[in-house]
Amino acid sequence: MPQFDFEVITLGHGSGGLLTNKLLESGVFSVLKNPLLDTHHDGAVFTLTGPLAFSTDSYVISPVFFPGGNIGELAVNGTVNDLAMCGAIPAYLSLSFIIEEGLTMHEFRDILVAIRTAADRAGVQIVTGDTKVVEKGKGDKIFINTSGIGQVHPKAAISARRVTAGDKIIVSGPVATHGIAIMSVREGLDFETDIVSDTTSLNHTVKTLLDEFGEAIHLLRDPTRGGVATVLNEIARDTNLGADIRQAQIPVHDEVAGACELLGLDPLYVANEGVFMAVVAADMADALVARLQTLPHGDGAAIIGEMVADHPRQVVLTSRIGGRRVVNMLVGEQLPRIC
Amino acid sequence: MPQFDFEVITLGHGSGGLLTNKLLESGVFSVLKNPLLDTHHDGAVFTLTGPLAFSTDSYVISPVFFPGGNIGELAVNGTVNDLAMCGAIPAYLSLSFIIEEGLTMHEFRDILVAIRTAADRAGVQIVTGDTKVVEKGKGDKIFINTSGIGQVHPKAAISARRVTAGDKIIVSGPVATHGIAIMSVREGLDFETDIVSDTTSLNHTVKTLLDEFGEAIHLLRDPTRGGVATVLNEIARDTNLGADIRQAQIPVHDEVAGACELLGLDPLYVANEGVFMAVVAADMADALVARLQTLPHGDGAAIIGEMVADHPRQVVLTSRIGGRRVVNMLVGEQLPRIC
Numbered sequence: 001m002p003q004f005d006f007e008v009i010t011l012g013h014g015s016g017g018l019l020t021n022k023l024l025e026s027g028v029f030s031v032l033k034n035p036l037l038d039t040h041h042d043g044a045v046f047t048l049t050g051p052l053a054f055s056t057d058s059y060v061i062s063p064v065f066f067p068g069g070n071i072g073e074l075a076v077n078g079t080v081n082d083l084a085m086c087g088a089i090p091a092y093l094s095l096s097f098i099i100e101e102g103l104t105m106h107e108f109r110d111i112l113v114a115i116r117t118a119a120d121r122a123g124v125q126i127v128t129g130d131t132k133v134v135e136k137g138k139g140d141k142i143f144i145n146t147s148g149i150g151q152v153h154p155k156a157a158i159s160a161r162r163v164t165a166g167d168k169i170i171v172s173g174p175v176a177t178h179g180i181a182i183m184s185v186r187e188g189l190d191f192e193t194d195i196v197s198d199t200t201s202l203n204h205t206v207k208t209l210l211d212e213f214g215e216a217i218h219l220l221r222d223p224t225r226g227g228v229a230t231v232l233n234e235i236a237r238d239t240n241l242g243a244d245i246r247q248a249q250i251p252v253h254d255e256v257a258g259a260c261e262l263l264g265l266d267p268l269y270v271a272n273e274g275v276f277m278a279v280v281a282a283d284m285a286d287a288l289v290a291r292l293q294t295l296p297h298g299d300g301a302a303i304i305g306e307m308v309a310d311h312p313r314q315v316v317l318t319s320r321i322g323g324r325r326v327v328n329m330l331v332g333e334q335l336p337r338i339c
Numbered sequence: 340m341p342q343f344d345f346e347v348i349t350l351g352h353g354s355g356g357l358l359t360n361k362l363l364e365s366g367v368f369s370v371l372k373n374p375l376l377d378t379h380h381d382g383a384v385f386t387l388t389g390p391l392a393f394s395t396d397s398y399v400i401s402p403v404f405f406p407g408g409n410i411g412e413l414a415v416n417g418t419v420n421d422l423a424m425c426g427a428i429p430a431y432l433s434l435s436f437i438i439e440e441g442l443t444m445h446e447f448r449d450i451l452v453a454i455r456t457a458a459d460r461a462g463v464q465i466v467t468g469d470t471k472v473v474e475k476g477k478g479d480k481i482f483i484n485t486s487g488i489g490q491v492h493p494k495a496a497i498s499a500r501r502v503t504a505g506d507k508i509i510v511s512g513p514v515a516t517h518g519i520a521i522m523s524v525r526e527g528l529d530f531e532t533d534i535v536s537d538t539t540s541l542n543h544t545v546k547t548l549l550d551e552f553g554e555a556i557h558l559l560r561d562p563t564r565g566g567v568a569t570v571l572n573e574i575a576r577d578t579n580l581g582a583d584i585r586q587a588q589i590p591v592h593d594e595v596a597g598a599c600e601l602l603g604l605d606p607l608y609v610a611n612e613g614v615f616m617a618v619v620a621a622d623m624a625d626a627l628v629a630r631l632q633t634l635p636h637g638d639g640a641a642i643i644g645e646m647v648a649d650h651p652r653q654v655v656l657t658s659r660i661g662g663r664r665v666v667n668m669l670v671g672e673q674l675p676r677i678c
Contacts, residue, residue, distance in 0.1 A: 014676075016564025016610070017669025021573075039499075040577060042421040042560065043394030045491055055382030056433035056486055057469045062477075082381040094395035094486050098437070130396045134676060138401075140477040147395055147433050147486035152384055160378075221381065225355025234360075238379060271355070330356025337353075337473060 004105040011101050014133030023131065027105065031112040032095075032119075036127040044127035046092060048151055053088035055079055056147040062337045064111070064141045067181045068196030072114035075144040077201045077273065078224070078339060080122040083148050084203040085220040085276065087156025087210060090122060093148045096130040100139035111142065122201035124148065153207065155214035160238040162218040165309040168285035169243060170278045172202070172292060173300035174251040175228055179270035180259045182338055191262070195255055198274030198297075205295045206276065212291060216284035222276045224339050226330040228304075229268040231277060232315045233329040235307075243315045245305030245327070268317075269330045271338040279307060343444040350440050353472030362470065366444065370451040371434075371458075375466040383466035385431060387490055392427035394418055395486040401676045403450070403480045406520045407535030411453035414483040416540045416612065417563070417678060419461045422487050423542040424559040424615065426495025426549060429461060432487045435469040439478035450481065461540035463487065492546065494553035499577035501557040504648040507624035508582060509617045511541070511631060512639035513590040514567055518609035519598045521677055530601070534594055537613030537636075544634045545615065551630060555623035561615045563678055565669040568607040570616060571654045572668040574646075582654045584644030584666075607656075608669045610677040618646060 004026055012019040029037065036044045059075040076093065083090040095115065099108070119126055181197040183189050202222070209217060219239075223231040228250070232243045252260070252267045260267045274297055280288055285303055292298035315327040343365055351358040368376065375383045398414040415432065422429040434454065438447070458465055520536040522528050541561070548556060558578075562570040567589070571582045591599070591606045599606045613636055619627055624642055631637035654666040 010672075011675045012672040014564075015669055015672040017569050017608075017671070018667070019671070020565070021668065040573070041425060041497075043392045043425040043427070043487075045390055045392050045425055045427075047390045049388065051384055051386045052488075053382045053384050054431060054433060054488060055467055056435045056484065058435040058437050058471050058482075058484055060437055060471045060473050086380060086382040086384055088382070088384075092393060094393060096395045096397040096484050096486075098397050098399055098482055128394055132397050132399045132676075134399050134479065137476060138479040140473060143397075143437055143482070145395065145397055145435050145484035145486075147435075147484070148382075149391075149393060149488065158380075160380075225353075226359070230356050234379070269356075328357070329360065330354055332356070332358070333349075333351040333354040336350045337471070 007105055009099050009101060009103045009105065009108060009133060011133050011135065014131060020131060027108055027112060028129065031116050032126045034125050036125060048091060048149065051152040053083050053086035053150050053152055055082035056145065057082060058143060058145040059339060060143050060337050061339050062140060063185060066185055066197055069199045070111055070114050071142060071144055072111035073118035074199050074339060075146045076115055076118035076122060077199050079146040079148040080124060080201045080203050081222045083150040084206040085222050087158040087220065088150035088152045089207060090124045090148050090150040090203050092127045093124050093146050094128045095126045096145040098139055098143040099133045100141050101133055101136050103141055118201065122203055153210040156210050157215045158220055160219060163239040163241065163279050163307055165241055165307055166282045167218055167279045167307040168282055168303050169245060169305045170280060170285065170289055171228065171251065171302060171304055172276045172298050174253045175272055175275055176252055176256050176260060176267035176270035178273040179335065179338055180256045183335055193255060193259060195259065200274040200297055202276050202297060205298055208295055209288065209292065213284055213288050216281040217278055219279040220276055223272045225271050227269040227271055229327045230329045235279065236313045236315055239307065240312050242308040242311035243305060244308050246318045248320050249302050249304045251300045251302050268327060269334055346444055348438050348440060348442045348444065348447060348472060350472050350474065353470065359470065366447055366451060367468065370455050371465045373464050375464060387430060387488065390491040392422050392425035392489050392491055394421035395484065396421060397482060397484040398678060399482050399676050400678050401479060402524060405524055405536055408538045409450055409453050410481060410483055411450035412457035413538050413678060414485045415454055415457035415461060416538050418485040418487040419463060419540045419542050420561045422489040423545040424561050426497035426559065427489035427491045428546055429463045429487050429489040429542050431466045432463050432485050433467045434465045435484040437478055437482040438472045439480055440472055440475050442480055457540065461542055492549040495549050496554045497559055499558060502578040502580065502618050502646055504580055504646055505621045506557055506618045506646040507621050507642050508584060508644045509619060509624065509628055509640060509642055510567065510590065511615045511637050513592045514611055514614055515591055515595050515599060515606035515609035517612040518674065518677055519595045522674055532594060532598060534598065539613040539636055541615050541636060544637055547634055548627065548631065552623055552627050555620040556617055558618040559615055562611045564610050566608040566610055568666045569668045574618065575652045575654055579651050581647040581650035582644060583647050585657045587659050588641050588643045590639045590641050607666060608673055
């Protein structure tokens with residue numbers, strides 16, 4: 001384990017003065033080192049050409065360390081995936097911390113290492129950042145914002161306007177895993193399970209699909225907070241079409257399905273991290289799913305339904321036993337701070 | 340005053356589901372409306388050419404409403420100014436909220452309106468965003484992250500490497516105003532004053548200087564946390580030069596100077612918002628200051644010293660009575676959460 005000049009982060013580390021510089025030198029810069037970050041300016045300067053995508057997310061997950069990862073890799077993967085969902089190839093991320101005083105340097109370093117590892121895996125660079133510290137009781141260990149920029153893939157044409165009735169709805173893998181992994185360690189909910197979060201970057205897989213299927217991919221979304229059901233409702237709203245989905249075709253790991261039953265939760269509303277949804281041209285859907293199943297994080301991919309002209313702005317589920325019911329957006333809050 | 344479906348923001352508004360959508364529709368989208376934001380996707384897509392600057396900052400200022408502004412305009416102005424300090428023309432911002440449950444919709448709307456007004460004034464668009472809600476006691480009313488992208492001005496050549504001995508150090512106006520304005524309303528510190536924060540966007544003024552003086556401007560920095568003294572120390576470190584400054588030439592409003600004396604603070608360490616520092620070629624410095632004095636927020640501009648080959652990495656102040664002393668970086672924390 002590395003040694004630090006100090007064990008615990010205090011308000012002084014957010015002063016902008018000497019202690020902030022020490023925190024950055026011994027922590028952030030040493031772990032995240034790269035030429036753009038090393039300029040130490042108020043921002044990074046680089047050149048990217050063509051249409052760009054820009055996305056932001058603040059991560060407030062609790063607990064900060066969870067089965068399968070920590071808030072650091074979640075913050076990188078989440079924004080990388082948001083860019084991928086725009087049809088972009090993520091390139092540069094910003095990184096901003098709001099630390100509650102009392103976070104230990106060892107915890108902070110573990111988070112930084114997870115950030116570095118996730119960034120390397122996704123092929124992105126952290127190029128600019130910010131660190132603030134708030135008093136005990138005014139935060140919760142650490143909140144992280146990442147914002148990201150990427151170049152839109154030359155073959156991408158992602159837009160709700162391109163979705164038509166008949167398009168197939170695909171999920172890239174089993175749903176509800178992340179949410180159940182977090183629930184399993186939440187105070188008051190603890191239950192025994194081997195389920196770990198599926199947090200990962202999906203950009204390489206999405207890029208391969210865009211390389212090979214291009215404009216046949218009409219829409220991409222990652223069903224994080226609110227789950228598959230909420231995203232489908234947003235797609236139905238934004239396209240003014242209906243969505244028909246079949247329960248039997250929605251992939252869920254057995255253990256996750258069991259936990260959902262135990263907790264009385266519908267997996268369609270549980271948050272995901274390492275899963276994306278695609279709405280694709282009907283004639284290419286089978287080939288795309290077959291290809292996706294050969295790619296990282298895509299082996300559980302399935303067509304779960306299609307867009308329809310009937311019941312515009314409504315999502316209808318056909319259950320395993322053949323009944324049909326309307327699936328609405330998530331109402332209320334299933335589990336706060338899942339990402 | 341507008342009416343809302345709900346008076347207070349709750350955890351459910353961070354669910355990603357129906358309540359989040361309601362919060363966004365009735366609050367964020369209605370105030371910040373623009374074509375890129377209205378696509379409702381996970382990110383925004385646009386085209387910018389040439390070298391780009393990218394910057395991020397999280398704002399945790401307390402109190403959220405302060406003399407002269409609120410956290411909303413601070414969050415826009417701060418990131419706009421960071422981009423300007425890179426020699427860039429700010430174009431697009433992301434906006435991410437971490438709200439503590441219990442924030443009222445009227446407070447939130449006042450913050451959104453301040454964001455909109457500041458963005459319009461700076462000529463930037465908010466194009467993508469995120470909203471999270473944390474439990475009471477796990478945040479402090481609201482934290483805001485803004486990240487921004489801009490095109491580097493074609494005549495800009497901003498780099499610590501371009502600074503040489505003899506370069507003049509300029510501040511754009513009276514220092515320490517923002518910090519003293521915040522202190523005046525802090526719990527336990529309350530004192531009577533008419534001092535208001537100088538938070539503002541400086542990008543238009545900086546652009547005019549770059550248009551007219553281009554490469555003569557070697558470095559730009561805004562002395563926020565840690566104040567002028569800390570930024571000068573960072574410049575000395577990054578250039579491996581010394582900095583000589585003269586106390587008598589550092590502009591400070593009388594009332595601010597009085598408050599600093601009362602509180603035992605050195606204005607050189609107090610945070611600024613509407614002030615920038617420039618290190619410029621000696622032969623252009625007088626002309627640049629004269630021009631700056633005619634531009635918005637520049638009427639108090641002054642040359643406060645110069646870079647020197649002596650005492651590398653050290654900042655030396657000549658006092659009003661002629662004594663010389665080393666000015667170090669801010670040590671410890673003068674006032675937490677000043678921005």
